[in-house]
Amino acid sequence: MLHLKKQTRLHLGWPEDSHKHKDKHKHREHSHKDLKRDKERGNLKNGNSEHRSSSEKKHREKEKERLKHKDKQKEEKFRSSDGKYRDQENGFVSSLSVKVEEDNGYHQPIKHEKPLKREREGDDYEHKPKKVKVDHEKKVKRRKQEDSDYEEREEKKPKKRTKEGKKDSTGGKKKAKNEPQEKWKWWEEEKYTDGSKWRFLEHKGPVFPPPYEPLPDRIRFYYDGKAMKLSPGAEEVATFYAKMLDHEYTTKDIFRKNFFKDWRKEMTSEEKSKITELKRCDFTEMHEYFKAQSEARKQMSKEEKQKIKEENERILQEYGYCVMDNHRERIGNFRIEPPGLFRGRGDHPKMGKLKRRIRPQDIIINCSKDSVHPKAPPGSRWKEVRHDNKVTWLVSWTENIQGSIKYIMLNPSSRIKGEKDWQKYETARRLKKSVERIRAQYREDWRSKEMRIRQRAVALYFIDKLALRAGNEKDEGETADTVGCCSLRVEHIRLHPQMDGQDYVVELDFPGKDSIRYYNKVPVEKRVFKNLQLFLENKQGKDDLFDRLNTSILNKHLQDLMDGLTAKVFRTYNASITLQQQLKELSSSDDNIPEKILSYNRANRAVAVLCNHQRAPPKTFEKSMHNLQTKIDEKKKQLSAAKKELKAAKADAKTLRNEKSKKAVEMKKKAVERISEQLMKLEVQATDREENKQIALGTSKLNYLDPRISVAWCKKWGVPIEKIYNKTQREKFAWAIDMTDEDFEF
DNA sequence: GCATCGACTTAGAAATAGGACA
DNA sequence: TGTCCTATTTCTAAGTCGATGC
Incomplete structure (x- = not known):
């Protein structure tokens, strides 16, 4: 079970990996801190885990226990x-x-x-x-x-x-x-x-x-x-x-x-x-x-x-x-x-x-001739009025900073956006059918005689395993220096034949989209490691890691492997499949609605960690945590008072031995249970919030997770859709809400 | 084969709305 | 009723990827 712990990067469903590197792949951490956390708290359950604890009760006990001893250390x-x-x-x-x-x-x-x-x-x-x-x-x-x-x-x-x-x-x-x-x-x-x-x-x-x-x-x-x-x-x-x-x-x-x-x-x-x-x-x-x-x-x-x-x-x-x-x-x-x-x-x-x-x-206006x-x-006059129905935009202009074109387009709830979104998830579902074949192919390619093929295969492995972005080249001096997979440089990667008791660890550290740092230490297969060593030979920090590769080459290859396949489909696929797996593992019929929602948020969070969706901690974060802690403290006092009362009632019942006193004991017992429950909820809420401190759930929810997974889950577990999607999100995903049955499989 | 452009998706921050609480 | 927080909405930067032209 996924315990109430800091979220770590998930291990995606990797049969080939798991049979070869079963123990090693348990640790696909997101950062140093996660590595540390994991050691302290045990690993996040993954899709292939053989150690799924069956009992929800056990889980809750563990949760409580963990909460009690929760590490208060500030996050690195x-x-x-x-x-x-x-x-x-x-x-x-x-x-x-x-x-x-x-x-x-x-x-x-x-x-x-x-x-x-x-x-x-x-x-x-x-x-x-x-x-x-x-x-x-x-x-x-x-x-x-x-x-x-x-x-x-x-x-x-x-x-x-x-x-x-x-x-x-x-x-x-x-x-x-x-x-x-x-x-x-x-x-x-x-x-x-x-x-x-x-x-x-x-x-x-x-x-x-x-x-x-x-x-x-x-x-x-x-x-x-x-x-x-x-x-x-x-x-x-x-x-x-x-x-x-x-x-x-x-x-x-x-x-x-x-x-x-x-x-x-x-x-x-x-x-x-x-x-x-x-x-x-x-x-x-x-x-x-x-x-x-x-x-x-x-x-x-x-x-x-x-x-x-x-x-x-x-x-x-x-x-x-x-x-x-x-x-x-x-x-x-x-x-x-x-x-x-x-x-x-x-x-x-x-x-x-x-x-x-x-x-x-x-301004360029785009509309129908007959409108x-x-x-x-x-x-004043418009720059141009055109009638191009091969594009979706209504208005465009060129901005003066980068010289790029800006557009006015439709809302995500529109047909034109929705259709495209739906299609995106369908492509990802097609990848699901082909992914094993594609993985087998790139594993084979790790041994190619040709350097360009090896590089392509290792890059694809990273894109698949770590959900990295493709990494187009960028104009130097025109934009911030950020990279993705294909544009990784020597300075962004370190190889550790041995680290923290694991073999072949790759340490990735680079500024990604929006200059958000990607930091991850990940054990890889020996062949990947050896290839990386080869790619690094005779290179300086500023040199490209994959010097025989770019996104165009990679995407052309992907197109050959599957119609419509590009690097970003892997992100969509891995995000959605992770959500589905996590929801399966975390959901329990014993749970009440808030607990189910917590599970959903955790599954969502697992995806956000995978995709490295970070946010600045809210300005009011410390304060709100403090407020919540105050509530918790008050609840604790309430609980100990209730326990005292229960003890007294028990003593009374022992001496009086009548129905009334027995009833009183029952009442007090119930009060203790109720308050315990409330306390637990507050603590869970605190943990949830703490876990979310630097993780943004919205991006994955809006862009990577097939909404039909969420809709099916809601239907299956009787969770109102409003608990998962707000009004805007329901509008965007109206198609999924309408068409999905509880047995939908991504 | 490459550089560039255009169209579109993905992204986190900031602004704002609105609900809880004193 | 006002204040404080949180959730939602808006904003626009920064990606991806295919087309085009040389």
Whole structure:
């Protein structure tokens, strides 16, 4: 059983490994600290474990025992202190002021405009009985039928657009809210097979951030201690910095340097000649002003807050939805990113640079030719309006930091996202069928005569076993120095023929995505170890470990092994299969709902550890733990008092020997049991929270775990789905919730 | 074969909402 | 009713991977 202990990296289901290295693979730790913890607490149960304890009772006793002796030692930090990786300490960021949009020539929500044309979900859609799969022929037939339906519908469109649209301007949301049963089951329909993403797309375009509002005259900027009025352009950029004064970013040299350089570009020549050093600038008055503003916002009356809320809701209704193929779908991010200072993660060479304001002439609109095109704000034009139904985005622009394209796309609850998500898990399930063959293949390849094949095989082993990311090459100097599997360098790996009583231990230590540190010591098979030794020969720290490999080569090979297979499918597969295995092992019919949920969270946590999903400990973590501890202490006192009372009652019963006193004993006994139970729950909660301190569950839940596993589990064990998925998550996974039976197997 | 681009998914932090509690 | 926490939502950076062009 998985005991109440710190989570360690799981051992995935590896038959070949287990028969060859049974004992060694027990220790697939996540870090030094986990290694230590494991030693202290025994290993996390793994998928192949032969030591599954059968009794839940035993488990609970052990749990209690462990809790009693819980090691209070502070956790060793995941991150190294050499500044190479992201410091996850949260700094405070002063929030931007919220302003009501004004007409500045930019797009802003316009009241009482012609309402968005909306055809209710299901208007034309013929509801079909629930089913999980449709066979191919049927699918094609259906899609064809739909296409002709579509054409018919499209013909009717213009009329509806003007008439019905107006009539239905505000009713849509209410209707949707009141009648959730009307939700469109896109998963019962056919997918497009021609590569197109939609047939009809209509939307209102993006919402621009409010224009810059100059500071009141009383708020001054000081240079060399002297007040100085800045030009509006320079002042705006200065406010970006002023707002971040409390943030750790402003202590970083690169950030300051980049900011100052870009700021000077916005200055008048006079300002430029005066302001030559950042350290002589004093933004504190501005900073205080924004802090006061944010405070004032918090102090707003209920009515004021309500008004803002209503206004936001109105904007959401108007701009937050589009019509795609006859269905009103929620847009994910319909607001244009406001200007500010770039917050790159880790040691990002561009942090602090000015992220410029996006104007309508920067924007490309994508919509149907025959839709009502979004209007550019008065006095402006879009860069382009195109009609590309081979893509899913509605709006795009090029950002000025990396020169990359940003998009406005649909919400995860939309058909277009959901279909893709579903497909992703189906690919992972196909991998399940092929994984043994693929593993056998790469094991064979470890012995290849060709170096490139050996490298490919060892890299794939890491991707499979450790759920590493592929690791594309990155532009040096343009982004933070992070790596994935294929881009690992010599400096990221150490080989230990023997370590902590284990043979062939590989120590991995590198900055991964978002500069999150990956640290792991893992015993590998001898052949892998020998290969790694070979790869390292005559190389320096900065050299690539896999110099004959890149993600393109790897993915091409994977494509040959299985249709649709890429490196990231392994992460999805291993995450989902781990969840399923863990849920099987941890769930017990003896458990009550909270205990079952705890098991679920543990299974989820096992995946998060596997995928190295870390988070900064919440700012209030220590405090909240302290509060919980206080509750526990109080409960303990209560328990000892109850025990005393029980003892006294027993003594009474012994002397009195009557029914009443016997009853009293029973009552007191029950009280003791009840309080014990409550205490245990609190302690479990504390452990759960402690275990979660630096682990983020959300990412895996949202992106890696086939929701059907969770839905099936909920159904099987009678756990309400709401306990596992919140509203947003239920919307995203509506397809899985609707189609999954309790016997679903990933 | 490579560099670059474009589209899309995955990611943690920050902002905000809302519920528990005094 | 206000305050404090936690949970949820929003935001946008940072990945993956296929297409394209030379």
